[in-house]
Amino acid sequence: SVTRNSNTKNTVKWTNNSTSARKYASLTVQRSTDGGSWVTIKSGLAASTTSYADSTTSANHYYRYMVAAVNSAGTTYSDATGYVYNTPNACTNVVNTRNSDTKNTVTWKLGTTNSNLYSSILIRRSVDGGSWSDLATLTKSATSYVDSKTSANHSYRYAVIARNSAGSSAAAYSGTTYNTPAAPSKV
Numbered sequence: 001s002v003t004r005n006s007n008t009k010n011t012v013k014w015t016n017n018s019t020s021a022r023k024y025a026s027l028t029v030q031r032s033t034d035g036g037s038w039v040t041i042k043s044g045l046a047a048s049t050t051s052y053a054d055s056t057t058s059a060n061h062y063y064r065y066m067v068a069a070v071n072s073a074g075t076t077y078s079d080a081t082g083y084v085y086n087t088p089n090a091c092t093n094v095v096n097t098r099n100s101d102t103k104n105t106v107t108w109k110l111g112t113t114n115s116n117l118y119s120s121i122l123i124r125r126s127v128d129g130g131s132w133s134d135l136a137t138l139t140k141s142a143t144s145y146v147d148s149k150t151s152a153n154h155s156y157r158y159a160v161i162a163r164n165s166a167g168s169s170a171a172a173y174s175g176t177t178y179n180t181p182a183a184p185s186k187v
Helices: none
Strands: 002-006 009-013 026-033 038-045 051-054 062-071 074-077 092-100 103-109 120-127 132-138 144-147 155-164
Touching (some): 026 051, 038 051, 051 062, 103 155, 120 144, 132 144, 144 155
Antiparallel strands (some): 009 051, 026 062, 062 074, 120 132
16 A cells, blocks of 8 residues: 655555565565656565655655565565555646626646646636635646626636645636726716
């Protein structure tokens, strides 16, 4: 099994099946990063070892591990762990375009080329510089959102947040757009 401790550390744990008839000489830990090929990250672990802390991980990646038992007869690999995800990079280039008093279009670029790192995109909105509220949750590959709940005499600003099982990226913010102001009264 694998547990994410932080963006820079994962802990891999296993149960040894070493017996006197088929004793381990050592253990090896392999890792796959972002679904890529398997790479040995630690070899020569003592045969009695049952865990390994991988402190060479980083944000915006996902990982999978295998453990190999080694002796003079050869090497046997375990089943692979499930995937463990680190916090995704934030989206970039958030732009808020006013289409009319009743519609704004928000666009952005994904902060990664690997869409497997995102599980969803959260859109938040601030009206007239007030508090932020959740507006919509979109699919992981979305790059735009149409807000058709705007109205005259208000200003709007948007935040785009990438999310996955490890948490949320930093928010990426749009500029502020202003809709038609209210007409003067009691002239």
